[in-house]
Amino acid sequence: MEERAPQAPRAVPFRQMFTPAHLKPLIGQTLVTLKPTRLAPALRSYSGLRYRESRRAAGPASLGQIGPLEVRLACSAAEVRRAQRLRYEVFFEEMSAVPAPAARLARRDFDRFDAVCDHLLVLDHETAGEPKVVGTYRLLRQDIADRHAGFYTAGEFAIRALIARHPGRRFLELGRSCVLKPYRTKRTVELLWHGIWAYVLRHGVDVLFGCASLEGTRLAPLAQPLAFLHHFARGEEEWNAAALPARAVPMDLLPREMIDQRAALNALPPLIKGYLRLGAQIGEHAVIDHAFGTTDVFICLPIERINPRYLGHFGINAERHAA
Numbered sequence: 001m002e003e004r005a006p007q008a009p010r011a012v013p014f015r016q017m018f019t020p021a022h023l024k025p026l027i028g029q030t031l032v033t034l035k036p037t038r039l040a041p042a043l044r045s046y047s048g049l050r051y052r053e054s055r056r057a058a059g060p061a062s063l064g065q066i067g068p069l070e071v072r073l074a075c076s077a078a079e080v081r082r083a084q085r086l087r088y089e090v091f092f093e094e095m096s097a098v099p100a101p102a103a104r105l106a107r108r109d110f111d112r113f114d115a116v117c118d119h120l121l122v123l124d125h126e127t128a129g130e131p132k133v134v135g136t137y138r139l140l141r142q143d144i145a146d147r148h149a150g151f152y153t154a155g156e157f158a159i160r161a162l163i164a165r166h167p168g169r170r171f172l173e174l175g176r177s178c179v180l181k182p183y184r185t186k187r188t189v190e191l192l193w194h195g196i197w198a199y200v201l202r203h204g205v206d207v208l209f210g211c212a213s214l215e216g217t218r219l220a221p222l223a224q225p226l227a228f229l230h231h232f233a234r235g236e237e238e239w240n241a242a243a244l245p246a247r248a249v250p251m252d253l254l255p256r257e258m259i260d261q262r263a264a265l266n267a268l269p270p271l272i273k274g275y276l277r278l279g280a281q282i283g284e285h286a287v288i289d290h291a292f293g294t295t296d297v298f299i300c301l302p303i304e305r306i307n308p309r310y311l312g313h314f315g316i317n318a319e320r321h322a323a
Contacts, residue, residue, distance in 0.1 A: 088109040
């Protein structure tokens with residue numbers, strides 16, 4: 001008896017593609033792949049929506065102003081989406097990050113943490129139409145992280161041990177910082193840091209931490225700045241968070257005496273130099289983030305160690321650029 005060759009599946013007419021009978025099994029397969037516990041946060045972040053506790057304002061949204069530039073917290077899903085659009089423009093179009101298909105389609109940088117974070121914005125009120133978002137920072141408080149998906153930094157560095165060493169301290173994660181190229185001036189950066197300081201005071205934050213990035217994933221071209229950070233800015237053990245073992249790469253790529261300190265400082269991104277001026281400490285290892293095309297280092301800044309010069313600059317109560 002002859003075996004029959006398997007028949008090719010019949011093409012589904014276009015009109016039938018959207019009938020319940022055809023869609024139901026497809027939706028079922030999607031939900032098996034994307035479990036509701038994972039799908040809901042992703043959809044929130046994509047839409048710019050946030051959990052209710054992340055939308056509660058503990059004071060006025062506006063945190064400061066210099067001329068036409070204002071720093072404030074995002075107040076709506078639309079404003080979160082505008083911050084995501086700016087991040088996409090800087091990270092994926094200007095720099096070397098590789099977007100996921102969904103991010104490329106939306107032309108926005110988003111992940112599950114957007115739904116639980118506060119989004120700090122710098123807006124230019126002199127642009128035509130609505131104020132333009134020209135700078136952003138993402139802020140995640142420990143009490144919110146503990147109730148949801150934890151911290152973004154935990155995907156690269158072992159921060160649980162750090163937090164456990166300091167019970168009673170309130171940690172704030174800083175991340176996803178970027179500024180539109182024409183606005184990368186001292187005034188814009190100063191306004192962002194003024195906003196962070198006002199937020200720290202508002203929420204009684206004790207420790208700032210996060211990942212800071214050097215562009216590039218090859219260690220050889222980054223040997224000078226990484227070795228400089230290791231030898232001259234490495235933090236005390238009590239404030240260190242080791243990189244996850246599977247992702248750790250060394251920073252001591254050169255001996256101390258072979259480092260050209262001036263060249264190394266010039267090679268550091270402005271953001272990292274700013275952290276160092278404030279008094280931040282650097283972790284022991286780096287992590288290569290291939291998706292973003294960067295090499296990340298751990299930053300930790302206890303509030304009591306901030307250089308008093310900068311506290312005086314912003315004002316003890318963040319009054320200098322108060323809106």
